[in-house]
Amino acid sequence: xxxxxxxxxxxxxxxxxxxxxxxxxxxxxxxxxxxxxxxxxxxxxxxxxxxxxxxxxxxxxxxxxxxxxxxxxxxxxxxxxxxxxxxxxxxxxxxxxxxxxxxxxxxxxxxxxxxxxxxxxxxxxxxxxxxxxxxxxxxxxxxxxxxxxxxxxxxxxxxxxxxxxxxxxxxxxxxxxxxxxxxxxxxxxxxxxxxxxxxxxxxxxxxxxxxxxxxxxxxxxxxxxxxxxxxxxxxxxxxxxxxxxxxxxxxxxxxxxxxxxxxxxxxxxxxxxxxxxxxxxxxxxxxxxxxxxxxxxxxxxxxxxxxxxxxxxxxxxxxxxxxxxxxxxxxxxxxxxxxxxxxxxxxxxxxxxxxxxxxxxxxxxxxxxxxxxxxxxxxxxxxxxxxxxxxxxxxxxxxxxxxxxxxxxxxxxxxxxxxxxxxxxxxxxxxxxxxxxxxxxxx
Ligand SMILES: Cc1cc2nc3c(=O)[nH]c(=O)nc-3n(C[C@H](O)[C@H](O)[C@H](O)COP(=O)(O)OP(=O)(O)OC[C@H]3O[C@@H](n4cnc5c(N)ncnc54)[C@H](O)[C@@H]3O)c2cc1C
Ligand SMILES: NC(=O)c1ccc[n+]([C@@H]2O[C@H](COP(=O)([O-])OP(=O)(O)OC[C@H]3O[C@@H](n4cnc5c(N)ncnc54)[C@H](OP(=O)(O)O)[C@@H]3O)[C@@H](O)[C@H]2O)c1
Numbered sequence: 001x002x003x004x005x006x007x008x009x010x011x012x013x014x015x016x017x018x019x020x021x022x023x024x025x026x027x028x029x030x031x032x033x034x035x036x037x038x039x040x041x042x043x044x045x046x047x048x049x050x051x052x053x054x055x056x057x058x059x060x061x062x063x064x065x066x067x068x069x070x071x072x073x074x075x076x077x078x079x080x081x082x083x084x085x086x087x088x089x090x091x092x093x094x095x096x097x098x099x100x101x102x103x104x105x106x107x108x109x110x111x112x113x114x115x116x117x118x119x120x121x122x123x124x125x126x127x128x129x130x131x132x133x134x135x136x137x138x139x140x141x142x143x144x145x146x147x148x149x150x151x152x153x154x155x156x157x158x159x160x161x162x163x164x165x166x167x168x169x170x171x172x173x174x175x176x177x178x179x180x181x182x183x184x185x186x187x188x189x190x191x192x193x194x195x196x197x198x199x200x201x202x203x204x205x206x207x208x209x210x211x212x213x214x215x216x217x218x219x220x221x222x223x224x225x226x227x228x229x230x231x232x233x234x235x236x237x238x239x240x241x242x243x244x245x246x247x248x249x250x251x252x253x254x255x256x257x258x259x260x261x262x263x264x265x266x267x268x269x270x271x272x273x274x275x276x277x278x279x280x281x282x283x284x285x286x287x288x289x290x291x292x293x294x295x296x297x298x299x300x301x302x303x304x305x306x307x308x309x310x311x312x313x314x315x316x317x318x319x320x321x322x323x324x325x326x327x328x329x330x331x332x333x334x335x336x337x338x339x340x341x342x343x344x345x346x347x348x349x350x351x352x353x354x355x356x357x358x359x360x361x362x363x364x365x366x367x368x369x370x371x372x373x374x375x376x377x378x379x380x381x382x383x384x385x386x387x388x389x390x391x392x393x394x395x396x397x398x399x400x401x402x403x404x405x406x407x408x409x410x411x412x413x414x415x416x417x418x419x420x421x422x423x424x425x426x427x428x429x430x431x432x433x434x435x436x437x438x439x440x441x442x443x
Contacts, residue, residue: 002031002155004335005139007125007279009037010044011321012160012312014110015328021113022082022383023332031155031335033115036141038062038124042110044162046103052187057144059124062165064186064273068214068436069099072206076414076423077394078321081379081386083109084418089442094426096410098436106321123150125279128157130306137308156335159277160312163290166276169269172202174249181266185211186273194266195219200254202226202246203270211268212240213406217431224262226254234406237431275314284309290316292370293358298347299378300354301327302334307341310334318371318395322386326375329382339381368395387417407431 049063074095127140167184185207191214204227288294303309372392401409410430413423
């Protein structure tokens, strides 16, 4: 029997475990599975931790989430095709859940499946090496509780370690003498820490947008967002503004490229994350920016230079959980011999085709269609179904709602691509709702 190592039990790792579990339930012979997870529980980024820097074992802290984090896209854009929100919660719930109920949904499917004993918790993978003599991978892991090392051979390795945990930390002239606190969004935990402060947020993507809003909502005196390429351009509430790039700091004063200057109390770098795989040698290591179609991966998952190595979820993400499922189902069928890989030349040509299309994209609607087509391309070849066209429409409506009002887009309701039911609206506007507990959300 072949053996497969899955590294990480976040949403991607759980999708892979679920895919094999579904095949097993149908009576297929599945490989022996070992999933290594460095945290004590599954859920990946969705496991909030108060810790920053290192965790209880001295490993780098994986969590990048924070208090009061709500889904930034409608749940009807991330719903699993085989496990609806209605099924999990027993009734329709509003479209933008806070972190905790979303986490409960993600792990709810895993717990129902009953594959927990496939996971070795508190096990960090330190090294993956390809042994060409046997066409296998040697995987070296450390049991973090007992501090013992293990080395085992596997026929396939699935890398599901995420790519929003290792901060990208550019520097700025004079920032080392800034008198206040300077952190990356990865270490942001509680917006209330910045109450009454003049906050500078550097970046112009989802983290910048959400951390700016959170901080204002919980009492920051003012928030200035600095963009490099272009502004987010929303109709911000009073107290939030956007300025171009920072040329230098002079004490607490930032000098912007348009000649403006402002004084700040604290700085949060929302400058993105690195794809970081310290356990992989160069020949196996994906090196990419955060983009919709990273190079070197056939169908966005199969490592071209060694097709027994699979990466999940390495794309820039409009789609999340359902895309991870489509990838995991496809990967499973490769491992189980139900999908044959074409020649290397054909795989490279397929990658080139997708990347050429990606490079011609000009707006979010085209990005959404691109990722929808990618998900469809995978799912039509496996037994995973979802109303992808409805999801795409939901994404486009969501984009319009954000343009209309950055404060109230989370108050809208969407239709499920699984059950076709409409979500109810939440009783309180997101901008007014200070409580993010599951009890409040479901009440
Ligand atoms: C601040 C923030 C907010 C987000 N909000 C949303 C949202 O609202 N909606 C949404 O759909 N998506 C959101 N995302 C996107 C997020 O990427 C996905 O939801 C999802 O968590 C990705 O799953 P993953 O399994 O690829 O990675 P992760 O969730 O990062 O899980 C990777 C797992 O691998 C483990 N691991 C890492 N290295 C090792 C190792 N060497 N050995 C063993 N285990 C290892 C980690 O402990 C972790 O459990 C957000 C991301 C961030 C950063
Ligand atoms: N649920 C939520 O509310 C929530 C909250 C936060 C994050 N998220 C998720 O987290 C993921 C990561 O989002 P992210 O915003 O952290 O990363 P991201 O989307 O990769 O964006 C990185 C940002 O950093 C900027 N940047 C990089 N280097 C810079 C520099 N030297 N100077 C100035 N700006 C620089 C980029 O600017 P350019 O455009 O110029 O490249 C870009 O705006 C996304 O999937 C998102 O959905 C969700």
